[in-house]
Amino acid sequence: MQTPQWRDVVRRDLFGPSPDPRDRPYRLVIRVFLVVLKAFGFRFDVRGAEHLPRHGGAVIASNHVSYFDFTYLELAALPQHRLVRFMAKASVFDNRFAGPAMRAMQHIPVDRTAGVAAFDEAVRALAGGQVVGVFPEATISSSFTVQDLKAGAARMAVQAGVPVVPAALWGGHRVATKNRRVVLRRGVPVTVLLGEPVVPEPGEKTQSVLRRTRAAMEALLEEAQRSYPDSPAGEDDRWWLPAHLGGTAPTPEQARELDIHDVRGTAAAVRRSPVEQVRHVLGSLVSRRRRGR
Template sequence: MSGRRIGFWYRLAAVIVKPPLIALFKRDWRGMEHIPADGGFITAVNHNSYLDPLSYAHYQYNTGRVPRFLAKAALFKPKFVGSVLRGTGQIPVFRDSSDAANAFRAAVAAIEKGECVAFYPEGTLTRDPDQWPMIAKTGIARVALITKAPVVPVAQWGANEAMPPYAKEKKIRLFPRKTLRVLAGPPVDLSAYYSQEPTSEVLREVTAVIMRAVTELLAEVRGEPAPAGLFDPRAAREGK
């Protein structure tokens, strides 16, 4: 199956979002050949700006395979925005509740129907001081092992230069004109884990393999070496 068609709501969103993105930013898009032409799959994307979901959605929309994002449930509350999110098939995530698992069940169902589900595995904007990916949550690993679908790592950079992740002043710095860089890589080989029991240790290991692939791509995009290890926000909070 080729997955979700570009229907009314996605086209409406594109009409609203694409013109300003095209006018205000330059683009450096690479690796589109790694986005599967058909069948269900997962993308794992780093997250370093409130603008980068728009940058990434623009990139993948142009491949003809529209993504379904896991989005905070609160984003669905505004009437118009909620209508667009529901119409484009985005998946609400109810954090810190018994409904949290429903998002992963919906993700599995979408992938099994031949759609793409885009994960920001870190779950929030990176806390790494240099904006490298940080240790991620294991939801993506759980869905990947259940579906055995291709997991395509994606690195993006540039939206964070227009809107830094934790700037004290939430001003968008559009000029000089920034370049939105997106690079997709070949699917991560997780076949060695398919026969294993999905224990917490295995899920953490699979997540680490995925995030290492994303980080290596980001190093290529940034043109600088990646750090030896990923930033651990929990250890940072505990002062370790």
């Protein structure tokens, strides 16, 4: 386990010897996140970064358990000096704060009712040598297991002629995940695993690539959960473990029902004003401190 260091924040070679000037906003955001991760003492176990090609297009397909999964995957890409263009729901780009940043970082907005434009943009990015990050479950999994995958990640890899790099994330959901308050606790371990590329074979169909990708993601997630250094502090702290590991998270069958509106893009959005957003985060911190007394 490693904790981000202050020297990482200011390293000149963090993004390689000659980073693209157009990516200055993205690089600034990453350095800011490194400051936050260092300040809260996050501990990272990143394995398999060498599986991400140093040059050329690639799709990273990962499970999804936390609101900050984008950040953790980007950290795993840094050793190869790659920046990941994530596909994210269009509503994020409509946010007055997040929207300009997402566009400056060249992430790809996805309108779930009309996804052709996003798919075409992603294929163009891949053909141009970019790394595109996808959460093919289409939402955070309430069961913390790999749920049914959308075929888009595999289809764009086949069309662009690039590999799929399977990934697994574990631990970040203890800080921020859906249907729970944000708790910025210190010293949380986060595991990030990248697996061997799934390379579409000549003439291979999308569904075959998708099956191989899902199998790899499941194996990586199993390894991440098995090797995770923390255990629940008590019975009331078992919420972050999946049911098959003795946790109280919903079963995969229950999660499909809970997540169906998120996957379809029909969930009612909870809109907060900037003041309400600040109060929401501060309320989480105050609540945590009171429980720790």
